[in-house]
Amino acid sequence: MVLGVDHAYSKDSDNAAETAARKILESRGNTPRLYRNTLVFLAADKTRLQDLDEATRKYLAWESILDTKDQLNLDPQQVKQAETQIKAALGAVTARLPETYQWLLVPMQEKPQDAIKWQALRLSGSDALACARARS
Numbered sequence: 001m002v003l004g005v006d007h008a009y010s011k012d013s014d015n016a017a018e019t020a021a022r023k024i025l026e027s028r029g030n031t032p033r034l035y036r037n038t039l040v041f042l043a044a045d046k047t048r049l050q051d052l053d054e055a056t057r058k059y060l061a062w063e064s065i066l067d068t069k070d071q072l073n074l075d076p077q078q079v080k081q082a083e084t085q086i087k088a089a090l091g092a093v094t095a096r097l098p099e100t101y102q103w104l105l106v107p108m109q110e111k112p113q114d115a116i117k118w119q120a121l122r123l124s125g126s127d128a129l130a131c132a133r134a135r136s
Contacts, residue, residue, distance in 0.1 A: 001041050002101070005053075008046035009103040009120065017043035018118050021105050025116070041105040042123075052096040059089035098123075 001024065009017035021041040044052070062085045065072065069079055104121040 001039060003041055003043045003105075005044055005049060007043060008049050009043040009105065010046040011120075015046070017041065017103065017105060018120075021107070021118070022116075025107055039107065042101055043103040043105055044100045045102050048096070048100040048102070052093070052100040055089065055092040055096045059086065059093050062086040062089050 001021075003017055003020055007016045007020035009015055021043070024041070025039060062082055065074075065082050066079070066086060069082070074082065102123045104123055106119045106121060107116045108119050109116055
């Protein structure tokens with residue numbers, strides 16, 4: 001399960017990602033969750049989130065410019081420049097996603113009656129996020 005940007009991971013003992021994952025793990029709507037051992041959580045790194053946010057804002061700004069090129073009365077050179085900038089911004093967003101979503105949160109139990117402990121594994125590799133390998 002992918003956690004949203006509001007629930008970023010940090011090494012603090014009370015981080016938002018672990019809190020959200022714990023809540024999701026404990027219940028499914030109003031009922032207790034069955035098969036808890038089948039869930040893992042992908043979380044954004046709190047310190048990298050700012051870079052992803054900045055890249056996304058640039059992309060959306062250039063997209064907005066291209067969407068309103070007629071109202072802005074852009075000449076062909078300016079349109080070409082905006083198209084170049086939007087491609088660069090999209091490339092930055094694509095590169096920042098795996099850099100940001102790098103934490104896999106795994107609930108662990110030695111015995112069924114033990115309390116759940118959380119293991120945070122940093123993902124690495126150049127594969128897509130769903131295929132990335134965890135480093136212990």
